[in-house]
Amino acid sequence: MLGLAQRVVFCALLGSVYASCPQRCECSEAAHTVKCVSRDLRSVPTGIPGYTRNLFITGNQIRRIGPECFKGLDNVTNLSLSNNRISEVESHTFAGLRSLRSLDLSNNQLAVVHPEAFTVQNQSLRDLNLSRALYNHSSVTDLATSLRWSSLGMLRGLDLSHNGLIYLPSHIFSHLGSLQRLQLSNNSLVAIHNSTFSGLDALLELDLSLNSLKTMGEEGLRELDSLPRAHLLLGENPFTCTCGIEPFALWLNRSQGRVSDARGLVCAFPASMRNTSMLAAGTLTLGCHRSGAGADLALQTSYVFLGIVLGFVGLIFLFVLYLNRKGIKKRINDLRDACREVWEGYHYRFEIDSDPRLSQVCTSADA
Template sequence: MTGDLLLLASVICLLQVACGCPEKCHCHAASNSVDCRQQGLDAVPPDLPPQTLTLHLQDNQIHRLPASAFTSVPQLTTLNLRNNSLSDLVPGVFDGLQHLQVLNLTQNSLRSLESRLFQPLPELRELDLSSNHLSHLPTPLGEPWQNLTVFAVQQNRLQQLNRGLLEAMPSVRLLFLKDNLWNCNCQLLSLKLWLEKFIYKGGIVDSVICASPDAWKGEDLLKIPHELYQPCPLPSADLESSQRGGLGSARPAVPRPPENHGAGDRDHAQCEPKPKPRPANLRHAVATVIITGVVCGVVCLMMVVAAIYGCTYAAVTAQWHGRHTAQTSEPEKTEGKDLCDSSAA
């Protein structure tokens, strides 16, 4: 019996070698998948079968991936790199993966991403970047992502999320954003507006819980009223001039006719949206409502008192005029009666 098992194991090993299955990996011909999980690998195994559709590399010790690391498997549709030690992804690492649809990079040590990193993946549908150390995401990450439906960045260190990045995902339906360091200042208002529209159209998002400022700490971004957001301050003239100077030092400025310069500045100033003053926070808003109510109550009370006083004064005046008229008419009647009596005599 032991000899039969050894023979069977030898046959399996020979078949794997003949089919080009890497050492420490298990190849499944029926599903065209290669399973290399939990093998202590520090690099992508060589000699992967070119017909591989699914590659499992999770739970290993891969620290770095070279450029074009997966060109030997051009038909790959699912790549799982979860729970490795990746801290950096060089541009070109995913070159050749034109058919990749699912990419799992969770539980690594990624701190930043190159803007052109995912451009070779036009068919990508699910991207999971959860449980890393990402503090920001560039815009765009391979625009456009016409087919992306799932985007996950929970449990990172993100404080802001550019709305342009989300607008480059017209087909996204699931967003996972919780457990980040969201700074709910005026810069995050555009994200709030986009998420409200996203949910209205049927999209699903977990939550965006504010970590700062203290006034909104622990609050859900989607539940903060728009009216309580202060508008972002417009850049000052000195800052704009310094920015123009910095840009001018990098590339020559385009000359403009002097006669149109002032008119253009005036038109630009007139077209700029003027910020609308809003309450600084909820306590100020409540205080404003209370003060307004008290003032309105006092004014109404004064109006009622004035009305009562006016009515009382009118009644007293009318009564006084009535008595005076009656007293004046009585002597006239007596005098007229006397005249009539004397004429009759």
């Protein structure tokens, strides 16, 4: 009887375990894991066991998540919601996950991110994966607000790669004082400015590879120098090695210890410099000065050539005048005689009009 009773109790416990697992999900109490992978779910399933530490809800059709989705899951430390087509994350969605340390929202379509979307009690969140998560580059404005308002002071790693970002709002990371790893690779960033990395005093890794950086201006270099502890990745950017690249090339030579892929950085444009090492591009300083001197010399030569041409035209004009000097002299004399006759006629009429006696004589003669 005792053995039978033990079997009944075991079956009851086993049945309760299976009963607590949501439909279309797989649960493992031993591994503290629940997986709801590619089950065509339209929302976060209810009835997730309280023992769950690792929760994987991926490859489904979940459009929105809010605070009601994760109630009673105090033990969840790793949450993956990747590849669900999520477009909206409401404020305090994860506030009930008191132990949450890693959140994966990669491969979604986040268009609306509410200001306190990533707020977690006790600031427990350490890693946030938003790779391929933003619907378009304009969503970064919502994200910037959320990063400021979501109490992420203890966040260590942030992945924003593969999001097509063309710019980063000013001070976007200023409230992430404990951030150590920042992934910005495979975007479309064309410049670093506006105090982008302000407040990242603890940053140890910064990946800016596979962007659209053609050079790094003085402001961008100051931004990178504000991260003295960070190791940088700058590979696969279309660096344009013209005279404007000099300050960056010189900075790169001084900072080889921090730029992990410095020796692999090459020029992409112009064609004559393609695949030239960026470290060697610093020698363009002298070439650029020579180029400037050549430009000045070319300009001076143009002025001299223009003067010669104008002088030659003047000589031809004078030669033509010389050949036609007689005809010109005759035309001048004729013009002078004509002017003299006109003047004498005006003078005669003036004398008649001014002397009454001459006027009367002229009148009698006309009669």
